[in-house]
Amino acid sequence: MKLYEWYKIESITVDRLPENKLTEVFVSEKRVGLLKRNNVIMAFTALCPHASANLCDGWLDAMGRIVCPEHKYRFDPANGRNTTGEGYKLFTYPVEIKEGEVYVGFLS
Numbered sequence: 001m002k003l004y005e006w007y008k009i010e011s012i013t014v015d016r017l018p019e020n021k022l023t024e025v026f027v028s029e030k031r032v033g034l035l036k037r038n039n040v041i042m043a044f045t046a047l048c049p050h051a052s053a054n055l056c057d058g059w060l061d062a063m064g065r066i067v068c069p070e071h072k073y074r075f076d077p078a079n080g081r082n083t084t085g086e087g088y089k090l091f092t093y094p095v096e097i098k099e100g101e102v103y104v105g106f107l108s
């Protein structure tokens with residue numbers, strides 16, 4: 001069983017997080033990307049696992065995958081899977097919502 005330390009994102013709430021827009025926040029000194037899509041919030045490391053480009057400077061394709069702005073690699077924000085076949089995996093974080101506040105879990 002995985003144990004997480006939960007961190008409240010102070011800079012944003014569920015209502016203030018825009019739909020279908022990549023948003024970078026800092027959580028416990030880590031750069032974390034957030035995406036709200038169909039009212040589901042996903043969290044992932046904000047840097048591309050290939051060349052450390054800022055993924056929040058990228059965009060979403062028609063399937064809702066994150067497109068890296070540097071080399072156009074694509075990642076599923078729900079599970080981190082690289083969907084263009086290069087073999088990289090984007091690290092994702094669990095998210096919990098409590099009373100409209102967003103919490104991200106880091107392995108302890």
